[in-house]
Amino acid sequence: MARPRKPLLSHDRIVAAASALVDAEGLAAVSTRRLAAELGVSGPSLYNHFRTKDEILEAVADATSAQVDLSMFEAGDARGWRTALHDWAVAYRAVLTRHPNIVPVLAQGPGRRPAGLRLADAVFGAMVAAGWPPAQATRIGALMRYFVMGSALGSFARGFVDDETAYDxxxxxxxxxxxxxxxxxxxxxxxxxxxxxRALLDGLQAQYDALPRRTAAHGSAPAEG
Known part of the structure; x- marks a missing residue:
């Protein structure tokens, strides 16, 4: 039997095409008709993998989250909580600045997206393991998410025009x-x-240093970041 001239349609192929379209033209450019044309298939064939455009965008958002390095939160990594948060924030922002158009979808929260949930779980778990109270660990995760996503939503410098007569x-x-x-x-x-x-982490360090010292689950004081 002759091999098909085009690769068979798959979940990953649809997501890759949608991701490229979002990067190039923004969220509004994505439609099942446009994706079908990009992939060289009929529109209805997409529905074997995704029921709606929103499901496709959710998958693009999750594929973006999956690119974020989480190794600093793995068991056995020697980085303290502060260094881990710093390195993760830098890695997270690097991914988002490569894919800024999907940030509004990511900003809605992880919902049921597996990679997004793994990201949230890793940050929360690492903070609790370091000795942060669970409620504060939740706030730290939210704070870092606000900060990183906000920094990726737009450029402060590009917000000014390059016309020297513009600002009387x-x-x-x-x-x-x-x-x-x-x-x-x-x-x-x-x-x-x-x-x-750095200012954010300095503030968290001051709060951490003021926490009542207590024995961690592994039998030693919380690790200093």
Whole structure:
């Protein structure tokens, strides 16, 4: 029997095509008709794998979450909680900055998405294991998610136009150099993220140091981050 001229339609192939479309044109570009055309199949054939467009976008979001490195939270990793949070936040943001258009879907929460749930589970579990009370570990996970996703939603530097006449000093006396920000976008945005992350972790460290010292489940004091 002759081999098919095109690869057979599969869950992963649909997700890959949808991911590329979201990256290139945004969420609004995704439709079952457009995906079918991109894949060279009939529209109804997609319904053997996904019932709706929303299900496809959920799968794209989960495939994005699956790219985030979680090795720093694995048992046996020598990094303390603070270093683990730092390294995870940097890795998480790197993934989101490569795929910024899917962030609004990710921001809705993991729901039932397996990779998203593994991510949340890893962060929460690592914080509790380090000695954080469960309620505070939950808040830390939420806080980190707000911070990382917020940083990936847009560029501060690109929010200013590169026209030096745009910001009249009579109206904006402190924005005389704002038109230069766009050309230094990466430096400014990366620096802002690093500054915010360090400040956030410094604040958490102060809270951690103020926690009542108690014996952890493995029989020793909570590890210092």
């Amino acid at each position: 000093p009579a109206d904006y006396p402190h924005l005389g150099q704002a038109h230069l920000l766009a050309e230094r976008q990466e430096e400014i945005d990366e620096g802002a993220f690093d500054t915010g992350l």
